[in-house]
Ligand SMILES: [Zn+2]
């Protein structure tokens with residue numbers, strides 16, 4: 528029978544001879560400590576440079592489902608920072624900034640991280656592509672290649688065992704926030720996004736994916752400081768603008784986005800016959816500017832619109848139409864009517 532800590536047991540299994548000589552436990556503990564320190568350093572390094580974490584760049588190779596607590600300290604701190612609203616208070620300008628930053632950045636996530644980078648449902652220039660990637664990156668949902676690679680994988684194996692955020696397979700909590708905080712899912716599988724990874728500027732942004740968020744947070748703070756001096760009657764401050772305009776709106780965008788991974792595979796109605804549990808959900812479509820039409824989207828992911836009928840409100844699509852009208856993007860893919868009207872469940 529093996530007695531001792533798990534690492535001591537491993538040591539005994541691996542090197543029985545050494546264990547009999549009575550000094551097996553110490554090297555086992557030392558090795559464990561050493562690998563723990565390496566993990567901590569790599570995780571903290573990942574705050575600044577993604578390349579430090581997951582050299583294989585292939586999440587399929589890593590089977591570690593544990594939460595990377597050190598890596599997600601900034602993510603947790605972001606949530607904790609929202610509590611500071613108790614001390615900074617509120618003002619119409621700060622709450623307005625939070626709302627505006629929510630809508631704008633939700634649009635950049637849905638319109639570009641999702642409908643452009645993940646699904647290529649329309650075209651833009653190389654400069655436009657980079658600027659929209661920066662805009663999407665400001666929502667603090669990691670880099671465009673990471674986002675698109677994981678999302679394409681989700682569509683390939685939706686609600687099957689290998690789906691990284693299937694509520695059906697792994698439950699609500701894992702599908703909402705567990706998968707995104709686990710060691711397994713920090714690396715970017717570049718093979719899944721070869722069409723995007725060929726652009727060095729996108730690889731750079733993906734590697735240093737916290738630069739844009741930090742710059743945005745600092746800008747919000749400085750805007751508050753400036754307003755305090757220029758327009759004292761607005762009664763805001765640097766910290767108030769930082770908490771509302773950056774932290775609260777970022778956390779709200781994050782959880783609204785996560786709800787598409789979790790809730791739209793659980794709650795809502797199904798229009799199309801599909802092999803997964805994707806649903807259409809009006810409330811989530813409003814909150815996420817159109818992404819709640821998730822059953823539509825899984826049925827035909829190649830369309831720039833996800834509300835397939837006029838009554839299915841899809842604000843992202845309306846905004847994409849505006850960008851198309853002014854020439855910043857073009858060739859928006861439509862859903863063919865014969866495809867849209869076929870395969871209905873009832
Ligand atoms: Zn889905």
Ligand SMILES: [Zn+2]
Nearest residue numbers: 645678824828
């Ligand atoms: Zn999708």
